Amino acid sequence: MSEMWTAKLRNKWQKNLPIEKLLPDDQPAFVVSWIYVFGVLTLSALAVIIASGIVLAFEGPAWYHTSDVGKFMNSMHFWSVQLFFVFMVIHLWGKYWMAAWRGNRFRTWATGAVAFVASIATAFTGYLVQTNFDSQWISFEAKDGFNSMGIGAFFNVTNLGQMLLLHVAFLPLLLGVITVIHVLMVRRRGVVPPIDAEPQMNEARL
């Protein structure tokens, strides 16, 4: 076997996440439930958020505060975030009550939790960069909270440039990377079986 790092990485990838696991065409029988839909609904909402956010970034506040299409796109960005959080929290509740960290899935659970926290930070900076009176009020309330925690010098929420760059560059990248890792881990370990499932049910296929 080659000692090249590329070969080692390839072999490790093929062992842990073969293409059949990465792009499956069937799922275990217990997946036939609406509760399993909320993960992919969260991903769908995230796709709309990213797409509408890219449009807002290219056109800018002067466009999305004034033109009809701009206001529509601004609302699309806002409401897809609301749905994103609704879907993600229901996904979280479902996975919590399934104890979805079972079966060597702790890192899947942990990356989901980190993605949740990163989403809150991304949404918060989004509220701060609306460039309206709402964002002005939120930032001036939030600065007292951040200063009381002693981190106001690192995260100056009244600094529009800093918040805008965090919102459109750093945090989406962070959230995107964590989400990709989370989904790859779900594909690698498979969907968690019900708590009282017979061992052979893990292999059950539709």
Add this chain to the structure above:
Amino acid sequence: MTGWISDFMNHPATYLKSGWLQISVSNLIVILLMLTIFALAIFVPFPRDKEDHK
């Protein structure tokens, strides 16, 4: 913003308070809606293909 939606939204939120607990009506509605969707997702059967019933 014009019409009924501005009449509906252009005022401070209504809050419910009970001891230490304080929550806006709008937040309470969203939480109850999420719990309802969660319960529906658990109990409403997922549609199956006809072949699965064989």
